[in-house]
Amino acid sequence: MKDKLLNIYSKSPVWIQNMVCTFKGRIEKKSRLGGDFNKIYSDLLKSEYFDKEKIELYQYEKTKEILEYCNDNIPYYRELFEKINFDIKDFKSLKDLEKIPVLTKEIVRNNFKKLKNPNFEGKVVHSHTSGSTGKSLQFIFTVSAIQYRWALWFRHKKRFGIKPEDSYATFTGLPAVPLNQKKPPYWRENRAMKQTIFTMHHISNNTVESIVKRLNKGGFKYYSGYPSILFSLANLIDENNLEITNSPKVIFTGAEALLKYQRDKISEVFGCLVTDQYGFSEGCGNASRCEEDLFHEDFEYGVLECYDPKKNEDGSTTGTILATGFTNLAMPFIRYQVGDTATWVDLDCSCGRKSKTIKEINGRNEDFVITPEGNKILRFDYIFKDTLSISESQIVQKELGSIVIKIVERKGNNRSDVEKLLRKEIKNKISRGLKVSFEYVSEIERSNTGKFRAVKSLIK
Incomplete structure (x- = not known):
């Protein structure tokens, strides 16, 4: 249909x-x-300049609240807390979050039904992300959580007169x-x-x-x-x-890391400021740039942890991002491993905001595919949204006019159906003339850091 x-x-x-x-x-x-947007937006403008003590108390209370809620309503967390002997009464500070195991994308896939809140059946919005690795992931939101996220994004825009x-x-x-x-x-x-x-x-x-x-x-x-x-x-x-x-007046980017060379070129050609905010489809954490060009954790939305931290020579700390969200009661995520790393800096920003500061969100530099029409395509993630039987994938272009899709498949994968679907998606959304072939592999080649390119070009 x-x-x-x-x-x-x-x-x-x-x-x-x-x-x-x-x-x-x-x-x-x-x-x-609609709905609660205006009230949420107004409240966010009031809390934006909370001092550090007030922010810490706010996040502690909200985290304890979501932990109690998950224990009462979410089967996955009820079983997990019992298994690890986690008693919410012993939650005394945000540091105690470390007692809870990391939630990975694979755990979400394997426990989708247990992570859903049964109290919101039929009252939710379904969403998904393919991720830059082509791994499909599905989840659900309350309408209020969606409005909260948009209010947060418009608070960021207001900093620049929008x-x-x-x-x-x-x-x-x-x-x-x-x-x-x-x-x-x-x-x-x-x-x-x-x-x-x-x-x-x-x-x-x-x-x-x-x-x-x-x-x-x-x-x-x-x-x-x-x-x-x-x-x-x-x-x-x-x-x-x-x-x-x-x-x-300004350009806002998102969905990908904004790299310096991109930012400089975009600003030069369009003649305006270029800024961005950091978020992800799962909607359990966010950080927005201020006027001084630093990311500030949007503390009202959730907690961003620096996991497995490494100290840098300049005093900053780099680690994997874990997110604990406050707003989405339909499918709460606690200590969710987003798949990105960031570099935190401990300083008082001259913009006046006191929430935790992040100097850099470390994203991937991706290649692009050249279509027969001459277009450069950097993102293919959305063609994988209905391919739950694919574990990982990579787009490789070895010659003009064609691509190879490398696939790490799951058990029960129907190759014929998946190939038919992906060919149709590429024809409808990427290029009608691009030839597509498939290669099934046991794993995708990684870099020294353990990451790989979602799109890889071998054309010079």
């Missing part, structure tokens, strides 16, 4: 596609900015514009949220002039999107001697 609707959408006139985007935007606006009602341009990997479109407009309008959507599949030498004309027409207070997509567009603008004459 979904494929049929997508096909109808792709063949519809642009004005109908804009109506569909607006209709979907109206639903999203209600989900994100309001929830401001108009903006989004640069995304979702195919709002049909892949086979060969002429402008290479964007779609979501009027319900004052959003214009640009997709990575239509950012190329052939389209960049038209896109720049639309951006220069204006009407955008800010841009948001993947740094890799914005960086690719910035390079094309520069290489084609084009110019942005109507700059946004």
Whole structure:
């Protein structure tokens, strides 16, 4: 049914596609900015400048509260606490969180039903993440938790003069514009949220002039999107001697680590400040940059731990990020191993905020695939969202016009069905002309740090 609707959408006139985007935007606006959003947003603005003692007390009380809630309502944690003899009465400080084992993505997959709160059956929003390794992971949210996250993100935007009602341009990997479109407009309008959507599949030498004309027409207070997509567009603008004459006030990036060379180029070409916040699909932790360019832990949302810490020569500490969330009662995560590392610094930031500071979120540098249409595709994670039988995967391009998908499969994997699904996803969302082959391996090659590239190019 979904494929049929997508096909109808792709063949519809642009004005109908804009109506569909607006209709979907109206639903999203209600989900994100309706309900308790205004109250949460107002409360977050009041707590933003709490002193250190007040922050520590707040996080201790919220952590104890979520531990008690999990013990009473979540089967997985009830069994775990009993197994490790963890008594919540003995929880005296945040340091006591270390008594609880780390929650990994694999544990979440294997205990999905036990991690769900039975009290929220039928009253939740289903979501998923594929992760940069192609591992599919599903989870659920309360509507209130979704509104809390958006209130948090808009608090970050307010630091740079942006309001929830401001108009903006989004640069995304979702195919709002049909892949086979060969002429402008290479964007779609979501009027319900004052959003214009640009997709990575239509950012190329052939389209960049038209896109720049639309951006220069204006009407955008800010841009948001993947740094890799914005960086690719910035390079094309520069290489084609084009110019942005109507700059946004600020650009916000997310979903990927914002690397310095990307940031510098994006800022130079678009003529504005570029900033970001750190979050992840599981929604149990967040950190946002301040005006002084440091990440501050959004302490009201959860606790970010530095796990397995290593001291650096400059006094900073680098470790794996663990997150304990406060807001999502439908599926609470305690000491969740996100899969990223960060570098914490102990200082009093001149911005005036007293929550823990992070100098750097250490992300991966990914290669890209070149499609037959000449597009550079850096992210493939969303094509794996329905492939629970895949343990890990990697996209490898050895020659132009084709890719190899390396797969570490789980028991019971139906190769024929998975290959059919992935070919269809790539045809519908990446490129109609890209040839796809598959290689089944026992493991994906890792770097010295234990990580691997989700996308690997062998083309010079």
